[in-house]
Amino acid sequence: MLTIGPGYSPDYLLKEVATGRENYYTGAVTDGEPPGRWWGRGAEQLGLTGLVDAQDMRAVFERFLDPRAEGFRDPARWDEVATLGHTGRRFKTEEELYSLALEQEPNASPERRAELRVEAGKKVRQNVAFLDVTFSVQKSVTLLHTAFNAEEQKARTAGDVETAEAWGRFRGAVEDAIWAGNNAALEYLSKKAGYSRIGHHGGAAGRYVDAHDWVGASFFQHDSRDHDPQLHIHNPILNRAQGPDGQWRTLDGRSIFRWRGAAGAVAERTTEERLSHALGVRFATRPDGRSREVVGVAPEATALISSRRRDVTAKAAELITAFEERFGRAPNGLERDRLSRQATFATRRLKTHDGETRAQLLDRIDITLRSEVADGLAGVARSALDARGPGPSAESWSPQAVIETALADVQSRKSGWTRSDLTRTINAALPDHLGLADGGDVAKLLDELADEGLRYAVALDAERPGASALPAELQLANGDSAYQAPGGQLFATPDQLRTERILVAATADRDGPALAPHQAARFLEGLRESGIELGVDQAAAVRGVLTSGARLESLVGPAGTGKSFVVGTLAKAWTDPALHGEAGERRVFGLATSQVATDVLAGEGLTSRNVARWLATQGRLAAPTAEAGAHSEDSAWRLRAGDMVVVDESAMTDTAAMAAIHTHVDNAGAKLLLVGDHKQLAAVGAGGGMELLAGAGARYELADARRFTADWERAASLRLRAGDERVLADYHRHGRLLDSGNPEQAEASASRAWLADTLAGRRSLLLVDTNERAARLSAQLRAELVRLGRVAEQGVPLGLHGTYAGVGDLVEARANGWHLAGVEGNRRGPINRETYQVTAVRDDGALEVTTRDGQPIVLPADYVAENVALAYASTVHSAQGATVDTSHTVVTPRTAPSALYVGMNRPGRWRGS
Structure with missing residues (x-):
């Protein structure tokens, strides 16, 4: 994994990391990490080579001083030393x-x-002094390195120098491979994304200049902030580079972020190829397809060294028992605390080794592993080496097949994608082993395949007029136009463009089913007489949808404007036989990507189903009669002319699924209504379909935010939807937005509030940015619920996040399990993002659960291990459309505007950081 973040001061790297553990592997020094190394052609040109000196780094990374200038080595003269370009704006404190x-x-x-x-x-604003590019390897690689290191230490302690050196060579080979991957990524980034901007980029005069000679440093770290083994390298890259004209300018950060995915692919593949060649170990793609892991390193072992992602309350006692068996006594307070760190999630803290030597760390990890892995670290080393076989050999593969797979993958994720996106998916489509001896040709191979893949794609942004005729001084070194953002061009496959064109063209059709204007008027009058008063915007939307005759149109509404109520009203009118005369029975079907939205539609009286399940049903209905006959319940879903299909939360439905829905609806002569808000959460895959269609065809928009009782919040929600950040002050003044300091404090505050509401019997949501944060907070809350006696401590492992679930726990399905209908008496299978209460735990790892409406479901062990997670905290994707008593949302600088909008339109408070 390659991450990039802005840096303002190198203090963390210098004080917490580079304190000089030169004898790291002997345990002679008990704190810090190895010193940093200077990196980059720019650093070499400045005379910065070898190990990083703290004073030099502060001079360059805090004050942008030129190391070649006289007085650079004397801090007393720094005010007179020349700088590398401008030193940034002076912001008020x-x-x-x-x-x-x-x-x-x-x-x-x-x-x-x-x-x-x-x-x-x-x-407060700060100048970005550097960009921290961090390469972190897979847990299996880290654990292999830890195991080799443990064997090395064991042999050295026993006085067996020869064996210790042999294990040391194995350990060194892992480090060399990681350094090779890290440096390959940096070289790739500096080549592809090394640019500065000059001129006015708000208009047409701004252009880019080459800036590839970077000034950087690299800091190798062995542990995470929670003292778990985690090999990674921090690479602070100075936010200044010298251009062809000799001027020092800031780097174009957008280009660097744009190329992150491709650079990460280069780093991980280079490391893997180098390690396979050096040690013969093999890599295999994980079942979830997210990365490749070392064959022979058990997933259970890697989960045990990820304390920030596990709830091991049940394991704490086992670790303490193992300690007592080994040392013949109970652990003291300090030792118990160290063991407990492996059993509970702690508040994130500054990195420190607490005086723990490397030998003590290895001993601690070994104890942890022995609870589930035979022979602990020694067993990990042995199993990985035993799995090597005769030695890895390059697998035969077809470049054409790889390109086709990659194009399909990248297009399924984004409607418009970049070359970097394609490069990343090409890496994933390649076989697990390529046979590149030193990994040095990885970047070249990926580039060649990307070149070929782009031959089958269409550029979405047209070339500026005259770009091909620009003089040399207005071209970059690679021949591209200086006016085009490096790596910023968007592409799509011809199939994607054809799909979008078909959908857009469908919005012009006006020969679909409809009511006569007088019928719609009679229906609305009947509503008024019965005491149901629609808003002006709602009545206009109902009248328009009923009478337009459009085959495909949209109903757009911000949060709280009553979209669901309008849909329910439309369904009543559309299915009312008194309004149709001789038109025959008309039906309305509701579809949604999330189960929460599907349940909302059902609550409005629509026959509703999850999009994925509905498409599967339509596929069976379109199959030969014999096959469809096996699913008699499907016949009720067969579309007829005059039906209406409503897709709720349409912005969350990817374009491919929307196109498939349209095909089925159009073939049946039915009407398709897309309902939602394109300013809220978008599809996980290639989305943008609703926004495209809402802008092209008939569109009815609800404008009055009715959900809120306070007048200020009605107006505030619409301003927030429009992206007006100033409105956050209104939320703060009304006590709805709390400044909790840093993200960890915000999480702690929100968690306490959620727990208090839950214990008081309220249905509450705890919303965070990422699934990883949700897993960590869920585990913390489970530990607290166990302590309070609300949840059973003993449970079964949930492999998805390395947590546990027992009786009483709230869990969430993360994949549809239609195939489980009928298994163990299940009336239906689990649905993605649906939550359940655990009622029983079986010895084989299966769970007996109930839905919110009390329906029992048995989740088999294999499904539990791969597709179930704790559900105490979740992301906003799980919450959109949910109706709850309270909600508590953690807002950080990484929170997307759409996620902020969704989260802040739920009842509750939000903690900002």
Whole structure:
């Protein structure tokens, strides 16, 4: 995995990491990590080579001083030393901003002064001094390295120098492979994304210049913040580079982020090929397809060294028992605390080794592994080496097949994708072993395959007029136009464009089923007489949809405007036989990507089904009669002319699924209505279909936010939807947005509030940015519920996130399991993102659960191991459309605007960081 983040100060790397564990593997030094190494052609040109000196790095990375200038080595003279370009803007500090605010409000109350202090902190801006490019290897590679290191230490302690050196060579080979992957990624990034911007980029005058000679440093780290083994390399890249004209300018960060995926592919594949060649170990793609792992390193073992992703309350006692058996005594307070770190999730903390030597760390990990892995670390080393076989050999593969697979994959993920996106999917489509001896040709191979793949794609953004005739001074070194964002061109497959064109063309058809205007008027009048008063916008939408005759149209509405109510009203009118005369029976079917939205449609009276399941049903109905006959319940879903199909939360339905739905609806002579809000969460795959169709065809938009009782919140929600960040001050003033400091404090505050609401009997949501955060917080909350006696401590492992679930736990399905209908008496199978309460745990790892409406389901052990997660915390994708009593959302700088909008339109409070 390759991550990129902005950096403002190198203090973390210098103080917490580079404190000089030169004898790291002997345990002679008890804190810190190996010193950093200078990297990059730019660093060499400045005379920065070898190990990183802390004073030099601060001078360059904090003050942008030129190492070649006189006085560079003397901090007392730094004010007179020349700089590498400009040193950035001088921004006001928090104190200065606060003082200015007090000058404007000298009579502010203590409460208002506290608000002003918070606002001042939020307004503080900093110059980005560097970009931290971090390469982190798979857990199986880290564990293999840890096992080799443990065997090395064991042999050295026993006085067997020869054996220790042999294990040391194995350990060194892993490190060399990681360094090779890291450096290959940096070289690739500097070549593909090394650019600066000059001119005015808000108009047509801005252009790019080459800036490939980077100044960087690399810091090898062995552990995570939670003291788990995790090999990774931090690479701070100075946010300055020298252009062809000799000027030093800031790097174009957008280009670097754009190429991250491809560079990550180069890093991981180079590491794997290098390691396979050096040691003969084999890699195999994981069942989830997300990465390749070392064959012979058990997934159970890697899960045990991921304490931030596990709830091991049941394992804490086992670790303590193992300690007692080994040392013949109970652990003291400090030792018990260290063992407990492996059994519970702790609040994220600054990286520190707490005086723990490398030998102690290895001993701790070995104890942890022995609870589930035979012989602990020694067993890991032996099993990986035993799995080598006669030696890896390059697998035969077809470049054409790889390209076709990659194109299908990248197109399924995004409606418009970049060359970097394609390169990443090509890497995933390649066989597990390529036979590249030193891994040095990985980048070249991926580039060649990407070149070939783009021959089958269509560029979505047209070339600027005259770009091909630009003079040399307006071209980049690679021949591209200086006015085109490097790597920013978007592509799509011809099939994707054809699908979009067909959908757009369908919005012009007006020969579909409809009611006569007088029939719609009679229906609306009947509603008024019965006491149901529609808003002006709602009545206009109902009248338009019923009478337009459009075969495909859209109903757009911000959160809280009553989309579901309007859909229910439309269904009543469409299915009312009194309005149709001799038109025959008309039906309305509701579809949604998420089960939550499907349940909402069912609550409005529509016959509803999950999109994936409905498409599967339609596929069976289109099959030969004999095959379809085996599914008699499918016949009720066969479409007829005059039916209406409503797709709710349409923005979350990917374009391919939407096209398939349209095909079935169009073939039957039915009507398709897309309902949702393209400003909310988008599809996980290639989305954008609803926004495209809403802009092209008939579109009815609801404007009045009715969900909210407070007038200020109605207006605020619409401003938030429009992207007006100033509206956050309104939420803060009304106590709906709490500044909790850093993300960890925000998570802790939201978790406590969620727990209090849950214990009080309220249905509450705890929403976070990522599945990883959700897994960590869910595990923490489970531990607390176990302590309170609300959940059984003993349970079965959930392999998806390395957690456990017992009786009383709330769990969530992460994959549809239609094939489980009928198994163990199940009336139906589990549905993706549906939540259940665990009622029983079976010895084989299966779970007996109940749905929210009390329906029992048995989840087999293999499904539980791969597709079930704890559901105490979740992402907003699980929450969109959910009706709850309270919600608590953790908002961070990484929270997407669409996710913020969805989260902040649920009842509750939001913690910002």
